[in-house]
Amino acid sequence: MRTILFKSVPFDKGLVTLALESGVDGIIVPRAQVDSVAALARCRVLADEDVTTIALSAKADEEDAAARLARGETVVLARGWEIIPVENLLAQSDDVAVEVADLSEARLAAGILERGVATVVVLPKGAGELKSIVADLKLSQGCLDLTPAVVTAVENVGLGHRVCVDTMSMLRRGQGMLVGNSSAFTFLVHAETEHNEYVAARPFRINAGAVHAYAQMPGDRTTYLEELRAGDEVLIVSADGSTTVATVGRLKVEARPMLLVRAKVGDVEGAVFLQNAETIRLTRPDGTPVSVVSLKEGDQILCRTDCAGRHFGMRIKEDIKEC
Template sequence: MSSSPQTALWVDATTLTPGETPDALAYLRSSAASYLVVRHDQLAEWQPIDRLKTALLVGAGDESLAEQIATDERIHMVIARTPADLPVARALAGQRGVGARCEIVDGDTMNEAADLSGEVDVVLAVFADETNIPLELLLAKAQSTRTDVVKQLLNTAEAHTVAGVLESGPAGLMVSAEHLSAVDLVTQVVKEHGQIRKDLVELEVLRAEPIGMGHRGCIDTTTLFGEDEGMIIGSTSSGGILVCAEVHYLPYMKLRPFRVNAGAVHSYVFGAEDTAYISDLEAGERAHAVAADGTFREVGIGRIKTEVRPLRLIEARHGDVTVNVILQDDWHVRVMGGDGKPKNLTDVTPGSTLLGLVTEPGRHVGIKVSEHIDEH
């Protein structure tokens, strides 16, 4: 399972009146928007910037604009007002990308939009209802094609749900420039669902030994982990080791691909920004799955399962930073080797290499603080 790609924020300015256009476009220059959809008559008000691409909405009757559009370097893509306007959009686009705006109100219009998969670069999907079932169908049809699906939000409350549809969500979310406050709200959602990558490092194991009984917690999530995924777990804020999810062969029991056997209950669970104690996590909270390439993706917590088990201490070093993790002492617990392949915990010995995260130490309630904190 791969991590979610970055979701683009689109802004539809085509509903603005001439009087509203200048101020709105000026605001959008400093926003986090990636694409701006405009009418041709609004281009006179638009001074482009490199990071914000411009998509021009066209339809029947705009054929006379061909010469102007052909020489306007501000236009990155041409969008048909309806699927029926695609011939016009293609004729005006030249070598630029082509898309279509699709209003989806029933099965027929749903099929019409789905049939554009592989035929256009982007489908701007405008759904009449809040249900995500039609969006799921459209995403399924578009996957493995060149077509990106962008969902126009009916309201900002939809953003969190829509961004996670079919794991990766649509390629973009679109809001109306009539409601500029929504741009900032949806920007935060886009950020949360975007791809976060950190540099994992190779750690040399210094100690690997049983330390007796203790309470360990399994973190059961509301997602399924990939074969190269787990969570970063450690005893100190200086970092931790990538502990694999239960997705690898077990001879005596079924796999639990939603679970990380995360170790002693005092341990930190490292997220993209903050940390949490295993014992503090509760159903409904959020944590991060981590892949061997350092990609972090947000996951939901379903429960924490705590039991008394024999424990094993693994201590490892990268440069002058030492980290440790205390895990259930059993071979079926896996940690990620320095080569990116899972290792049975009982096969880890001094000199082995593991994959982990090294951070600047010092945290208070899970947040990095600038003070001296000694942990050992």
């Protein structure tokens, strides 16, 4: 995972506090302030005097940076770097760090050679966008293609153990998790963001489905819902396909009456088992939630289709049929 550092040189206590609250991985400060900043939070604190900052103004500067990285030194490329020299260094080292002053520069650094630099050092000038930089580089998992699927069946199937995923984040309407019987066909199960007269909203919760179901995870992985644990990061998907991550606070696994929902995209059919309760919802193409209790054949819901083939959650090329 990419590292985000904030450089508070000259030292500014207010900006350091903002950086820590924004979720950066570490702070660079003058040596005299290292101990006091280290006492504020459990995070990495570097002395500016121990960080070699190199401005890439000539080929010799690039060669100097490469040699220092090879020796294991902490090297940061000063703001003003250009893409080609950074590409050259990325080809030689996995520890390239660059200075940035705003979100656009951070995104550019994160996309070089598709994998991006290992570390982004945000300068004081970028403090106003720091929360956006952290969210974009640490939480965003890109965009997924979601497709309207047509519901073909909703059936009562008796009792089963279902998993409530309680996250440490407040989710919004249109957000949820991709869950399904097959990794090749998952359903956007909506978070419990909606109020009704009997149950208050639980916007941190996704009542995600049966214990055996696959859940789409960060990093193009899947996991069984039953295998999730407190502290795990799960993939949160919005109706427009944009993604972020949330940390699991707890899991609730309980026996409940279940429904089997089947849907089709073209000739491809998928299924998911969900609790039979009004508060459990799937997601319509316009991003609004629809309760499984009112779901009927012919309704459209958002799903994701993919190639089947997973081994311990990792994508593999294999002829697999899941039904």
